[in-house]
Amino acid sequence: MLQDQLAWRYATKKFDPSKTLPEDKLEAILKAIQMAPTSSGLQPFEVIVVTNPALRAQIQAVGYDQAQITEASHLLVFAAWDNYTEARIDAVVQDIVDQRGEGAAEAVKPYYERLKAMYLPRSAEENHQHAARQAYIAFGIGLVAAAEQKVDATPMEGFDADKVDEILGLRARGLRAVTLLPVGYRATEGDWLAGLKKVRRPLDGLIHEAA
């Protein structure tokens, strides 16, 4: 049950560096991320899987020295498109036509032409912000996927994104890091958060009915 999975997970503060995630569990997380819905199906992001210890040490150094970045089994970096471009949107249309058949083109192409007319004149920054929001949908779903697999994870925004872009060469590929997700297994001790009660705003403070 989703509710149990959400209650089980927490922002892991201390991973056991000796435990490696089995390939099938990593793949389950990545496949959930792949299935996340995004605006107009653009999926305007990539996920970079970082195992290389030297790269991870560099990222930790620009990530408030958070040890999970190097001690977790794998580090996932969610990187959103820096902008929408004609080529990127055309590639999405091509994917749809490839997967649904040539007959889909007639219905689909005018929609994405209107989308290009709307997105391409906007600033790169505005488009990147929009792309980043889509990455956050996938990020949330990736967190659920990890919990379903009983894999620990730490959602992270606290890092110098420009520096991570540099370390991973993301800008040259039209990407900008938006979140980090170390995944692996919690240590049996040394995690100050593990034993604390999960705090959430009561439902009547979070949800309101319109009159």
Add this chain to the structure above:
Amino acid sequence: MLQDQLAWRYATKKFDPSKTLPEDKLEAILKAIQMAPTSSGLQPFEVIVVTNPALRAQIQAVGYDQAQITEASHLLVFAAWDNYTEARIDAVVQDIVDQRGEGAAEAVKPYYERLKAMYLPRSAEENHQHAARQAYIAFGIGLVAAAEQKVDATPMEGFDADKVDEILGLRARGLRAVTLLPVGYRATEGDWLAGLKKVRRPLDGLIHEAA
């Protein structure tokens, strides 16, 4: 299984307006949204549940006339905080102390003081954008929760947010609409998308390993 739920769901284009969501299913979706992790646990958003037909007709009129807004059983409006304020962050600290006990204050307060020193000098717009991203995590998890309940849903960004703010009186409450989520049950016919193959970027185009 999450993967089956993600395969089952789709952006429903035609709801059956005669079918109402049972209270327990709505509550399961709202409770999953409540459990979504957010940056520093701020949960900087609210969800407005709209059933009133007149309000929904007004929202549909500023939402590209998408019929799901009025034909679904319930309309959820995700509205992010317009800004971070001292009072809002202090209320989060109070919630933590209330739920974890007075002993938690010593560890928690300095963290949130640093957060205030970082967030409060920033522009309202920058803070709202950050809050909106947190709402997207909950939005993604809400979509999973709906699918788990076999409830249909349509994630929507295509609407005039300023107008929705006006219709629901959100600005006066320090909120700005960021996404809509009509939830209910698909119609048995009239949904052009229901029969089409779900298209996602192949995994090797979405996921890359850092060298």
